[in-house]
Amino acid sequence: MNSVVIEQPGKLVIQKRELPLPAVGEVRVRVKYAGICGSDVHIYHGHNPFAKYPRVIGHEFFGEIDAVGAGVDAGRIGERVAVDPVVSCGHCYPCSVGRPNVCTELSVIGVHRDGGFSDYACAPAKNAYVIPEAIPDPLASMVEPFTIAANITAFLQPTPRDVALVYGAGPMGLTAVQVLKGVYGVSQVIVADRIAERLEMALESGADRVIDNTSLSLQDELEKLGIRPTLIVDAACHPAILQEAVKLASPAARIGLLGFSGDASSVTQQSITSKEISIFTSRLNSHRFPQVIEWMVQGKIDVSKLITHYMDAADVEAALTLFEKDQRHCCKVILKF
Incomplete structure (x- = not known):
């Protein structure tokens, strides 16, 4: 598979990697669309203090589950899902009061661990939220920004x-x-x-x-x-x-x-x-995916208004530059995988 890897600040490569295997409690997602965020640009330039290199970036992504790890219902294969990048321990004080976004062991997909700018990505099954048919594929990666x-x-x-x-x-x-x-x-x-x-x-x-x-x-x-x-x-x-x-x-x-x-x-x-x-x-989000999905289905928000460009994932470097440099005409860039 192809993965967008920041090997070190300022050095981006599209790298051939082995297909990942989902661990216990995880699903593997065949990525279809992924959005570019300012934090992706910051990691690219070495300005994100939390990022570890080399890193597959991307935390706004959507796709279809094609494999599951041990302990995950195989019936989930085929689900259309958007992935919450916030991975928390579930038992520390912040987690116990509903604040997993500031978990003492916080791990963010695309920052601390490899993300969604890849043909396939693994994530905890509980972080993969089903996208209703009312939301079309090209808009589904916009759940996370909202x-x-x-x-x-x-x-x-x-x-x-x-x-x-x-x-x-x-x-x-x-x-x-x-x-x-x-x-x-x-x-x-x-x-x-x-x-x-x-x-x-x-x-x-x-x-x-x-x-x-x-x-x-x-x-x-x-x-x-x-x-x-x-x-x-x-x-x-x-x-x-x-x-x-x-x-x-x-x-x-x-x-x-x-x-x-x-x-x-x-x-x-x-x-x-x-x-x-x-x-x-406020940092990231604390289990807000279901709320935003509901808003999208109800028509209370129109995520398409923010999307100005769709680009092929192979052109990721140009897409990152466009997002960073052309603020007059570019808002959200969505990569197609």
Whole structure:
């Protein structure tokens, strides 16, 4: 089989490998489609502190089960499945309170262990979620990206009364927009970004208003509109955003952070406690696949709005470059295997 391998930072090869055998409790998936994420690019460049090399990347993937390991019902062969990349121990404190995404022994498929940019990939059977026929194959790998929005909004508990501000109109920001509008019915969703084409994508995904803050002051623009956001999602992940978000937020607001920057954010206790602002962080997802699959079937989210390119897996290097460099015209790239 062919596998996309990052042998070391900056060195990508398509490598011939032996067909993997599923271990006890695992299934083997014949991969059909896999999405490119920013973390794949970070691993490629050596900027992901969690990745081990050499590594088969890819954590957003869909396919069909073609083999099972010991302890797995053979009746699962032939199932169409999307794979949750979060592999947890099931018994540590985070796992015991429903937070497997921060398991003390966390392993992420495509980061800590080989992922889905391969003709075949193995995963725990419990991580392979059946995809209903209502969801076509080319869209099924999009379940995982929307679990990120599902996870942060589960903490934020949006309501129709909220006025939401989303920083960033990249893939993560756009999933948040769709979930806020389509699932929770938030009354007004505002998106701030510095790329006009991405802001247009935000409108297409349901944003009520967009602000290009390339040269404008976001604070001034919101003040002109008489808006103090009650809910803020940072999907741009710049360390300076938290301080601004706290300043812009309404008293009693909730702020959700999706960032992974190692740089310090400057914020005072007084600025948070004086408004009694709640700050939530979110990493990956905690068993959100069934929820997102249901949203897709019910039509509450439209994952196709984020997909701008389908490319053959053989062209993965060009696809990664396109995803990284052309943010004006590229949002989600889906690889075909």
